[in-house]
Amino acid sequence: xxxxxxxPQFLSIQEGENLTVYCNSSSVFSSLQxxxxxxxxxxxxxxxxxxxxxxxxxxxxxxxxxDARKDSSLHITAAQPGDTGLYLCxxxxxxxxxxxxxxxxxxxxxxxxx
Amino acid sequence: EAQVTQNPRYLITxxxxxxxxxxxxxxxxxxxxxxxxxxxxxxxxxxxxxxVEVTDKGDVPEGYKVSRxxxxxFPLILESPSPNQTSLYFCASSPSGRTTEAFxxxxxxxxxx
Numbered sequence: 537x538x539x540x541x542x543x544p545q546f547l548s549i550q551e552g553e554n555l556t557v558y559c560n561s562s563s564v565f566s567s568l569q570x571x572x573x574x575x576x577x578x579x580x581x582x583x584x585x586x587x588x589x590x591x592x593x594x595x596x597x598x599x600x601x602x603d604a605r606k607d608s609s610l611h612i613t614a615a616q617p618g619d620t621g622l623y624l625c626x627x628x629x630x631x632x633x634x635x636x637x638x639x640x641x642x643x644x645x646x647x648x649x650x
Numbered sequence: 651e652a653q654v655t656q657n658p659r660y661l662i663t664x665x666x667x668x669x670x671x672x673x674x675x676x677x678x679x680x681x682x683x684x685x686x687x688x689x690x691x692x693x694x695x696x697x698x699x700x701x702v703e704v705t706d707k708g709d710v711p712e713g714y715k716v717s718r719x720x721x722x723x724f725p726l727i728l729e730s731p732s733p734n735q736t737s738l739y740f741c742a743s744s745p746s747g748r749t750t751e752a753f754x755x756x757x758x759x760x761x762x763x
Binding site: 636 | 654681685690691692693694695698700708740742746747748749750751752753754755756757
């Protein structure tokens with residue numbers, strides 16, 4: 537059973553369009569992160585949201601953490617070809633050793649066509 | 651430049667031939683971990699280390715070993731690789747186990763034939 541469900545899996549849009557990617561779970565997380573991964577590279581952290589209902593903006597990207605801390609969304613306004621990549625959400629939960637363990641969704645592959 | 655460095659980037663090997671993938675970070679991070687990324691399965695944690703000489707299993711540890719003798723290095727060892735270990739591997743580090751932000755290396759693409 538996948539702990540974090542991301543949708544859609546694939547998204548192809550025209551430059552200038554808006555889009556939203558969703559990350560859903562039945563589990564509560566201490567925090568949730570969004571990463572972007574380009575081909576041949578490792579994931580790069582975009583943002584961490586910690587508080588239920590929190591909204592963070594990073595230029596044209598808006599991230600929201602659900603009130604119950606079980607889900608999150610990433611909204612991109614006026615997408616550009618440079619936004620193309622694999623977007624991963626990751627939920628953090630406390631492990632038995634007192635550290636946090638990250639669980640990743642399978643990702644949303646975004647293609648922005650010029 | 652702050653970074654996590656993995657070597658090699660690409661590796662093709664034969665079944666049963668022991669191999670080691672190295673990982674080094676220059677950020678003085680306490681927490682390091684290994685993930686594998688497979689199509690349709692996403693990123694899954696193999697092993698993690700809270701600090702020097704402290705390691706523990708992640709979600710998919712079978713067939714792998716790790717060691718943490720120095721803070722900066724966290725090698726991944728495949729004693730007897732099998733084809734089902736063909737995957738893209740990532741090393742990651744975090745300031746501590748109590749922080750959640752992970753810094754990833756560039757990945758090692760391993761093919762076991």
